Amino acid sequence: MEQAEIGLIGLGVMGSNLALNIAEKGNRIAVFNRTPARTGEFYEEAGSLKDNIVPCETIEDFVAAIRPPRPIIIMIKAGAPVDEQMALLEPHLQQNDIMIDAGNANFRDTMRRFDALKDSGLTFIGMGVSGGEEGARHGPSIMVGGTEASWKRVEKVLTSIAAQYHGEPCVAWLGENGAGHFVKTIHNGIEYADMQMIAEIYGILRDGLKMDAAEIAAVFAGWNRGRLNSYLIEITAKVLEAADPIGGRPIVDMILDKAGQKGTGKWSVIEAQNMGVPATAIEAAVAARSISALKDEREAAEKVLGLPAVPPLAVSDKAAFIKDLENALLAAKIGAYAQGFAVMAAASREFGWSLPMPTIAKIWRAGCIIRSQFLDEITTAFTRDPHVANLIVTPAFAAMVRETDGALRRVVSTAVLGGLPVPALAAALGYFDSYRRGRGTANIIQAQRDFFGAHGFDRIDGADSHHGPWGSGLGTGAA
Numbered sequence: 202m203e204q205a206e207i208g209l210i211g212l213g214v215m216g217s218n219l220a221l222n223i224a225e226k227g228n229r230i231a232v233f234n235r236t237p238a239r240t241g242e243f244y245e246e247a248g249s250l251k252d253n254i255v256p257c258e259t260i261e262d263f264v265a266a267i268r269p270p271r272p273i274i275i276m277i278k279a280g281a282p283v284d285e286q287m288a289l290l291e292p293h294l295q296q297n298d299i300m301i302d303a304g305n306a307n308f309r310d311t312m313r314r315f316d317a318l319k320d321s322g323l324t325f326i327g328m329g330v331s332g333g334e335e336g337a338r339h340g341p342s343i344m345v346g347g348t349e350a351s352w353k354r355v356e357k358v359l360t361s362i363a364a365q366y367h368g369e370p371c372v373a374w375l376g377e378n379g380a381g382h383f384v385k386t387i388h389n390g391i392e393y394a395d396m397q398m399i400a401e402i403y404g405i406l407r408d409g410l411k412m413d414a415a416e417i418a419a420v421f422a423g424w425n426r427g428r429l430n431s432y433l434i435e436i437t438a439k440v441l442e443a444a445d446p447i448g449g450r451p452i453v454d455m456i457l458d459k460a461g462q463k464g465t466g467k468w469s470v471i472e473a474q475n476m477g478v479p480a481t482a483i484e485a486a487v488a489a490r491s492i493s494a495l496k497d498e499r500e501a502a503e504k505v506l507g508l509p510a511v512p513p514l515a516v517s518d519k520a521a522f523i524k525d526l527e528n529a530l531l532a533a534k535i536g537a538y539a540q541g542f543a544v545m546a547a548a549s550r551e552f553g554w555s556l557p558m559p560t561i562a563k564i565w566r567a568g569c570i571i572r573s574q575f576l577d578e579i580t581t582a583f584t585r586d587p588h589v590a591n592l593i594v595t596p597a598f599a600a601m602v603r604e605t606d607g608a609l610r611r612v613v614s615t616a617v618l619g620g621l622p623v624p625a626l627a628a629a630l631g632y633f634d635s636y637r638r639g640r641g642t643a644n645i646i647q648a649q650r651d652f653f654g655a656h657g658f659d660r661i662d663g664a665d666s667h668h669g670p671w672g673s674g675l676g677t678g679a680a
């Protein structure tokens with residue numbers, strides 16, 4: 202039997218769709234799954250693509266079915282399962298075979314795995330894949346990290362399966378070792394912020410303006426035809442339109458308000474904090490998911506505290522306010538993306554990757570969950586100035602912030618006065634207001650630090666004195 206050009210382990214949601222995509226693009230692929238019954242089931246469902254698929258029940262058969270040097274995609278649950286799978290696979294591999302972890306790995310695990318294989322003759326690629334089930338099947342966005350030589354060996358097949366944006370494939374080599382998984386992590390961090398901000402706007406429409414799901418769906422569908430055009434806005438309109446098969450009410454009204462999270466959002470925030478980069482909108486989004494998970498505590502707290510005793514939302518012109526909501530969402534989105542890109546710029550320096558910002562924006566324009574028209578504008582901004590300190594000071598985005606931040610301010614103020622939680626929108630606004638203010642208030646913090654801990658400070662006039670005239674440094678207030 203003709204050998205396959207590539208192998209794939211893990212026939213779950215992502216792996217099975219990726220395998221079908223690979224087969225459909227004319228590549229012969231060997232597949233393996235820990236639970237063999239799934240392999241048979243997958244093969245039976247493959248229809249006309251069966252000719253390009255070699256189903257294997259044992260690791261030995263799987264490895265033998267692939268032509269050396271073998272590229273093998275591992276698309277399984279992230280974390281320890283990947284180490285276990287690699288350990289099972291490794292003894293069967295030969296010089297120059299490549300293991301490609303395509304799951305949502307923590308990039309620190311990817312760096313460890315990359316280093317562990319460095320002198321073994323085997324190669325490791327850490328590859329972020331975005332687009333969910335449909336993207337994996339018809340064209341995901343793919344973020345590759347590893348050696349450039351190993352990328353060259355998989356470039357053709359990955360290019361054949363990636364999404365296309367006006368003829369340009371949404372796949373790229375982004376740097377050594379953990380670069381691809383780091384970029385995927387930040388993609389997801391931005392995804393968390395995007396989703397949370399949409400949820401906050403939904404909350405204002407539902408709880409503030411008392412609109413029903415169908416009315417809110419129409420608002421999002423309208424926005425999807427404008428500057429907010431994006432996959433996440435599109436699917437938000439669709440989920441709001443969908444009816445519950447049991448009972449016929451809008452399905453969103455039947456879904457428990459507890460959000461799951463698998464780790465990428467949290468890792469984005471941890472890494473941002475490690476590098477001292479403010480990613481406040483992403484942090485707020487991660488924290489909001491954690492608060493959402495405290496359903497029982499929230500219900501108990503509502504019984505103790507009640508909802509805020511505030512008047513109903515002060516909105517005199519509903520149409521104008523909905524226009525403000527659209528602009529506020531755009532402004533806040535700019536803040537979240539600016540933060541995500543700033544985290545990647547810092548990581549690029551920290552880990553020596555030379556992450557290509559215009560390329561990252563380019564490969565996110567199609568295929569991935571945060572795909573949008575907006576990313577084309579980010580691509581243009583970073584292409585003009587790849588090393589700009591922050592997206593919001595590029596001419597195009599500075600103009601957009603100036604145009605929309607008033608709406609964000611009005612929306613956040615209205616929501617706060619109406620007792621509606623908008624932590625991610627408020628975080629984006631706070632970020633703009635802090636970042637654009639040349640003279641902030643940290644002089645007080647520096648003085649306090651010097652007062653109690655003799656930490657010293659820099660002076661605005663550059664003079665030499667680095668400590669304040671605090672005397673003993675002992676306060677006289679309460680102990």
Ligand SMILES: NC(=O)C1=CN([C@@H]2O[C@H](COP(=O)(O)OP(=O)(O)OC[C@H]3O[C@@H](n4cnc5c(N)ncnc54)[C@H](OP(=O)(O)O)[C@@H]3O)[C@@H](O)[C@H]2O)C=CC1
Nearest residue numbers: 211212213214215216235236276277278279282304305333
């Ligand atoms: N779903 C999504 O939208 C996206 C998911 N991802 C990432 O892709 C990866 C796969 O996700 P997804 O396809 O959704 O997951 P699924 O839950 O659908 O599938 C999980 C797969 O992992 C296998 N697996 C689990 N534990 C082990 C183990 N210890 N050893 C070997 N195989 C194991 C399962 O095999 P078995 O059948 O034997 O249980 C199954 O094939 C994850 O890292 C996920 O974060 C990335 C982008 C999008």
Ligand SMILES: O=C(CO)[C@H](O)[C@H](O)COP(=O)(O)O
Nearest residue numbers: 331332461462463464465570
């Ligand atoms: O990577 C993805 C999308 O890009 C996956 O769907 C991931 O599971 C999303 O993260 P979480 O489950 O934490 O919401």
